[in-house]
Amino acid sequence: MLDVSGLNPQQREAVTTVQGPVLILAGAGTGKTRVITHRMAWMLSKGVSPGHILAVTFTNKAAREMQERVNKLVPRRRSTPGEPAERPTLCTFHSLCVRILRRHIDKLGYKPNFTIYDEAEQVGVVRRILAKISQGTDKVKPREVLAVLSRIRNASPEERLVIDPTTLALARHVQRGYESSLRAANAVDFDDLILLTLRLFKEHPDALEDCRSRHRYIMVDEYQDTNGSQFELVRLLAGATHNLCVVGDDDQSIYGWRGAKIANLLDFEKYFPEVKVVRLEQNYRSTNNILRAANHVISNNPRRRGKQLWSEHGDGEKIRLIACEHDDAEAQFVVDEIQVAKTIRGIRWGDQAVLFRTNQQSRPIEAALRKAGVRYRIIGGQSFFDRLEIRDFLAYLKVLHNPHDDASLLRIANVPARGLSDATLERILTASHERKSSVFAAMRHTDVQEQFQERARLCLKDFLRFLEDTRHRLETSPIGQLLAPWAESVMTTVGYWDHLRGTEKNPEIADNRIRNLKELIAALDAPEVNRSLPALERLGESLSDMALDTSRGADDEDKAGDEVTLITAHSCKGLEFPHVYIVGLEEGLLPHTRSKDEGTLDEERRLFYVALTRAMRTLTLSYCAARKKYGQLTPSHPSSFLRELPMELVDHETSAARKPVAAGQGKSLFAGMRDRVAQANGGAPAST
DNA sequence: AATTGCTAAGTTTTT
DNA sequence: CTTAGCAATT
Numbered sequence: 001m002l003d004v005s006g007l008n009p010q011q012r013e014a015v016t017t018v019q020g021p022v023l024i025l026a027g028a029g030t031g032k033t034r035v036i037t038h039r040m041a042w043m044l045s046k047g048v049s050p051g052h053i054l055a056v057t058f059t060n061k062a063a064r065e066m067q068e069r070v071n072k073l074v075p076r077r078r079s080t081p082g083e084p085a086e087r088p089t090l091c092t093f094h095s096l097c098v099r100i101l102r103r104h105i106d107k108l109g110y111k112p113n114f115t116i117y118d119e120a121e122q123v124g125v126v127r128r129i130l131a132k133i134s135q136g137t138d139k140v141k142p143r144e145v146l147a148v149l150s151r152i153r154n155a156s157p158e159e160r161l162v163i164d165p166t167t168l169a170l171a172r173h174v175q176r177g178y179e180s181s182l183r184a185a186n187a188v189d190f191d192d193l194i195l196l197t198l199r200l201f202k203e204h205p206d207a208l209e210d211c212r213s214r215h216r217y218i219m220v221d222e223y224q225d226t227n228g229s230q231f232e233l234v235r236l237l238a239g240a241t242h243n244l245c246v247v248g249d250d251d252q253s254i255y256g257w258r259g260a261k262i263a264n265l266l267d268f269e270k271y272f273p274e275v276k277v278v279r280l281e282q283n284y285r286s287t288n289n290i291l292r293a294a295n296h297v298i299s300n301n302p303r304r305r306g307k308q309l310w311s312e313h314g315d316g317e318k319i320r321l322i323a324c325e326h327d328d329a330e331a332q333f334v335v336d337e338i339q340v341a342k343t344i345r346g347i348r349w350g351d352q353a354v355l356f357r358t359n360q361q362s363r364p365i366e367a368a369l370r371k372a373g374v375r376y377r378i379i380g381g382q383s384f385f386d387r388l389e390i391r392d393f394l395a396y397l398k399v400l401h402n403p404h405d406d407a408s409l410l411r412i413a414n415v416p417a418r419g420l421s422d423a424t425l426e427r428i429l430t431a432s433h434e435r436k437s438s439v440f441a442a443m444r445h446t447d448v449q450e451q452f453q454e455r456a457r458l459c460l461k462d463f464l465r466f467l468e469d470t471r472h473r474l475e476t477s478p479i480g481q482l483l484a485p486w487a488e489s490v491m492t493t494v495g496y497w498d499h500l501r502g503t504e505k506n507p508e509i510a511d512n513r514i515r516n517l518k519e520l521i522a523a524l525d526a527p528e529v530n531r532s533l534p535a536l537e538r539l540g541e542s543l544s545d546m547a548l549d550t551s552r553g554a555d556d557e558d559k560a561g562d563e564v565t566l567i568t569a570h571s572c573k574g575l576e577f578p579h580v581y582i583v584g585l586e587e588g589l590l591p592h593t594r595s596k597d598e599g600t601l602d603e604e605r606r607l608f609y610v611a612l613t614r615a616m617r618t619l620t621l622s623y624c625a626a627r628k629k630y631g632q633l634t635p636s637h638p639s640s641f642l643r644e645l646p647m648e649l650v651d652h653e654t655s656a657a658r659k660p661v662a663a664g665q666g667k668s669l670f671a672g673m674r675d676r677v678a679q680a681n682g683g684a685p686a687s688t
Numbered sequence: 689a690a691t692t693g694c695t696a697a698g699t700t701t702t703t
Numbered sequence: 704c705t706t707a708g709c710a711a712t713t
Binding site for chain 1: 689690697698699700701702703
């Protein structure tokens, strides 16, 4: 039997309630992951078959982490010959759906080698549609259209009524073109993964039954972030058994702008009246001063499940609130503090994190850190996968995997230049629309080819031959053949390396890009892809992994050295740091200006709450009297949220004032500092 | 066909 | 201040 004596009573209740619906309200730092992993282990120890357990998370990182922790808790069962040991399914919503769809999508009229469009590709599709219908009259932003599109596709009819009718009409109009574009390309987007799975379940009850009998115990992590269709999916899967355990925190719902429905959590009883609700309120992360401040801030929100976090860690230090003159002074202050903490208190850089609302706020901080010689890493921000060379390369792979992938084909058709001009491609694109076919299919058609002059036609045929030959080479490669050499030869054949060197004047940057690419190529044969599959399918698996897990690759950070973390308030959810600095607590930034128009002040407050509750031991907040905005220094005002902090928990200072050191403390502090400087030697001294 | 130069815009972003 | 997109130029 699994030992649950290390858990507190609420955790234990959550872990041991296996049958029927369970709602675990897990406050920040209350051991949520511990509960989920123990619950899985508990079920296994009670004889539930591992194959019957499904746990769904939102991020791959969370899924991986849980996988590891479950493995530690439950010694892997020995595999009997011929029958490999089954393991619980632990994955994201999207990867779960990919798995289901790879098996069944042919029933919906797609081919199993479908492509997953990422946001950049979606934007491309929408842009082409907008260009076609509006002829450049009004300027609607593709990303905004895309956001509305996602909303109308995921929302129920009554929810759609809230959307502004003009926007709705436009989005509806775009929707037709968008969906047929994706269909022709045998491509799906992130929303489709969920929506098509739902459609599959509705149109093919046998597929649903199949999944239901497989997944009899379901857990959903970060439940407050589920959207309408994800809820629907969960509800279908939980079916008759109602063995559904959802874990979440309404106070940490910060993805409403992206379609997440906090109501899924708030109204859980409506759909599962017999639910058992468990509140986890004992916090294992922070001091009580931090928790009291966070509790107080969030109590200003309406419509909460309500909970009070507390911990056994004592009061701890007061929260510091620093007023700065401008953003550069703020950055300098934070960096000085980081250095002081390191040299005087012996706090590693790796135990300190700077949190901000918007990515661009990291710039002055980065500059100050670099100047002071402090190592840092930025989480999120511009992704590895956003880089030009990576996108080009992936487009090549995607086209070779699925030639009907229009977005990727158009991207690489003339990169490097091979005589297929924009005008030529434009005509092919039009032809493909007329024929309701993919661009690739249009290219192959002799009628289309004959539109062009000899020269363009030859270039087109060369390109087609390249695609077909290369694809054929992969198809006929022996089982077990590695992908990397093939991929590298593709890039050589098309002259991509020279192209990179040619377009980038700075040879260092060019080399850097080439190195990036080679790294990615090497990762194609990662051990987690199934080597026994045919190469083409293996390529497909690699591609969906990359589409669904963008953090991978840039993610060996855990073992990285001693580095300060720079991170947005959004992406810090789920993380914790001993010492946290939250910068830019100004009106218009947090809460963000846009939240006023959209009436989402509550969500901004939750975002602040999430940021506050990341801190374990010390918390430093700062704001500026002025901030550079598009190069101009403009005045700013303290965030209204700061008034919601209980005054008695806060020390208010200005960045210019240096706190005097108490008489008795001085000696030992400085002795400690000297010692550490002597032995650390690599750490730059605090600047003056 | 590719390069240069101008204009306009500029939250958050797990998948 | 940046960056991306588009137009005009060679």
